[in-house]
Amino acid sequence: MPTAAHKKSKSSPRRRSEPELIFGDLWEFDPAPESADPKLQARYRLFIGGKFVAPKSGKYFPSFNPATAKPIAEIAMASPADVDAAYQAAAKAAPAWANLPGAERGKYLYRIARLLQDRAREFAVAETLDGGKPIKESRDFDVPVAAAHFFYHAGWADKLAYAFPGATPQPHGVVGQVIPWNFPLLMLAWKIAPAIATGNTVVLKPAETTSITALKFAEIVQEAGVPPGVINIVTGAGVTGAAVVNHPTAAKVAFTGSTDVGKLIMRSTAGTGKKLTLELGGKAANIVFEDAPLDQAVEGIVNGIFFNQGHVCCAGSRLLVQESIAEAVLKRLRNRVEVLRVGNPMDKNTDIGAINSKEQLDKIAGLVKAGQAEGAEMFQPKCKLPREGWFFKPTLFSGVEQSHRIVREEIFGPVLSILTFRTVSEAVEKANNTAYGLSAGVWTEKGSRILKMSTELKAGVIWANTYNKFDPTSPFGGYKESGFGREGGKQGLADYVKLT
Amino acid sequence: MNEIGNVDAVGVEERAAKYGTRSIKTASKVKGLKLAASMVDLTTLEGKDTPGKVRALCAKAVRPHDDLDCPPTGAVCVYPAMIKHARAALGDKSPVNIASVATAFPSGQVHLRTRLAEVKAAVADGADEIDMVINRGAFLSGEYNRMQDEIAAVAEACGEAVLKVILETSELETYDNIRAASFLAMRVIRQGDFIKTSTGKTSANATLANNQVMLDAIRDHYFETGMAIGMKPAGGIKSAKQALHFLVAVKETLGDAWLTNRRYRFGASSLLNDLLRQLVKMETGAYQAPYTFSEAAGAY
Secondary structure (H helix, E strand, C coil), X not given: CCHHHHHHHHHCCCCCCCCCCECXXXXXXXXXXXXXXXXXXXXXXXXXXXXXECCCCCCXXXXXXXXXXXXXXXXXXXXXXXXXXXXXXXXXXXXXXXHCCHHHHHXXXXXXXXXXXXXXXXXXXXXXXXXXXXXXXXXXHHHHHHHXXXXXXXXXXCCHXXXXXXXXXXXXXXXXXXXXXXXXXXXXXXXXXXXXXXXXXXXXXXXXXXCHHHHHHHHHHHHCCCCCCCEEECCCCHHHHXXXXXXXXXXXXXXXXXXXXXXXXXXXXXXXXXXXXXXXXCCCEEEECCCCCHHHHHHHHHXXXXXXXXXXXXXXXXXXXXXXXXXXXXXXXXXXXXXXXXXXXXXXXXXXXXXXXXXXXXXXXHHHHHHXXXXXXXXXXXXXXCCCCCCCCCEEEECCCCCCHHHHCCXXXXXXXXXXECCHHHHHHHHHCCCCCCEEEEECCCHHHHHHHHHXXXXXXXXXXXXXXXXXXXXXXXXXXXXXXXXXXXXXXXXXXXXX | XXXXXXXXXXXXXXHHHHHCCCCCCHHHHHHHHHHHHHCEEXXXXXXXXXXXXXXXXXXXXXXCCCCCCCCCCCEEEECHHHHHHHHHHHCCCCCCEEEEECCCCXXXXXXXXXXXXXXXXXXXXXXXXEEEECCHHHHHCCCHHHHHHHHHHHHHHHCCCEEEEECCHHHHCCHHHHHHHHHHHHCCCCCCCEEECCCCCCCCCCCHHHHHHHHHHHHHHHHXXXXXXXXXXXXXXXXXXXXXXXXXXXXXXXXXXXXCCCCECEEECCHHHHHHHHHHHHHHCCCCCHHHCCCCCCCC
């Protein structure tokens, strides 16, 4: 409680002090670490033409565990020559793969999905070790949803002829794919599953900080007996990514990542005839009306911004709350944040894990500093952060204005900016006042208002009375600077075929 | 009623499911198990109850296990006719309270004057705590004042005794109703009184989700009035693991001040032996057969 309130209650003793809850250590939980073996190799090579091959340069770079800031494995640095080899393998495999009956292609996808399920715990631990996300999320979300994407698209493989009435879908050929570090395995599944189901072959580059599950996935590709060259995985940083995007063999490029890099890719692919889909940044508005179920809205706000440490392009990073309930929501939100458990991502009780990289941690800290400098009021819970590794406390900013940097820029961290509104039109105006348009949330008991908001909000995905729900059957993608093209559902499938 | 607010069923069930993923290990598990044992209202509510059965229950409540350092339970919970026998068994200065279901439990379908007379008789016989049922019929037909007036009358009849108000959540059906009934009750009961999910006599009893709705309501009422109301989930909590997850909900919703049997109880009978079984397992590393625990009526 702020000291000012203490003084106040002293001067007028009859006034009862504000009731507060105590979230202390009366019953502290002991560590509950997940103990499955992630079966890591000391050094990972490139996966080209169905084989693990050393990079031509002979160069490797370390991948770190964000929870300890210590290296856990060495990853091959693919040069443009390695990327070229991957494209050659993919091009060689393409005709036979495209001509394989859909039902046969589907079998490979089913096999991949089942193998992912078989090794789910191992993959979950590897994902948490390499990326820093809480084990409960990699266990309950990343790995099962990745498997679900392969199951879903396996089902499409033999039904493509019926997917687009009046048109015949044909694969593009070789697809170049570059994915981010926030959901390494899941983004891989979003990219690879529809591409190979429709008869394309792929060259995929994972983010340089999170390559491990992609390379473990390559083991599954081998185990499933997928024909060599259908799936190729090259690892490395920006130079490797540029080589993947700019290779002349790529008939289509699919990218998920930052808006800045997305713009570069759009420039470099312009005029090449390559098909392009981009899934970029976001600054989603999560809008809470006064008739909303408050506790569930608070839960949705927490899930919206603190899921995966806020490393989510569709994170509900701007909370718009109706003025009449702003104080009530804020009080509940502070209490809720107070009981979030921040720490060792491998602990089954951890709610918020480690920030993916030092670089990202510095970026978050910088923007939080800017928020304070611009006069916003900051709240952080009392939780202690681990002494080693890269961690950041869940942070709430109230008293925020539409012009503040923390409202305009994507932070990609556990930082929520809270704004208020009075009327529906003001909520819409504020929500749409952003360069992005990936997602939004609406909380209200009134069904008609949900429908109205869903047509007026300029966002690709709008959740009503929930947040951050994903399903392979549901298309996902953005408006404006959040990109174009859809992933998931029939709409996502359409981006991987030529319709003739 | 409008200002009470509403509940989203999908959302609250999602929240409740998260408690179920909490992993309670080693020392924290032992502490949680003992805390849960101290919160048990060890219950027998059967037509076939006898003074002998109640005496056995009381002995178990005072000393749940021969070897373990396990605290006594919060209370024994019996029908009014058994209060005298419980008092005789426990004596006047027992750490274990006597709770009695009164007000024509479980239906409550008798005249108010009869219900009040039953409450007064139970208190006179030595009940420390009265578990009443609300008039669900009045609530469902919108007679909120009548429902509240009846609760207020029972609270008055309780005198010094603690009152626990049973909402019978399965008959209210919706979370919105559970929240509304919680508020209506809390507004006419006293600091230290409880709200309680169910009688245990219908098909659906305490769940993590209806527990959550009521904990949220208790918190909101506390913020509004500063008055701390207790909570008692009852029926259906049979395993130690379940009980720990209910306690996690308390810890994360109402905080440390509610982690005491003055503010949180479990209405249960077979739960206690599973808590003991887990405690013995923590100490010896082996599970014991059910028959090694006294009063082991339930099968595992």
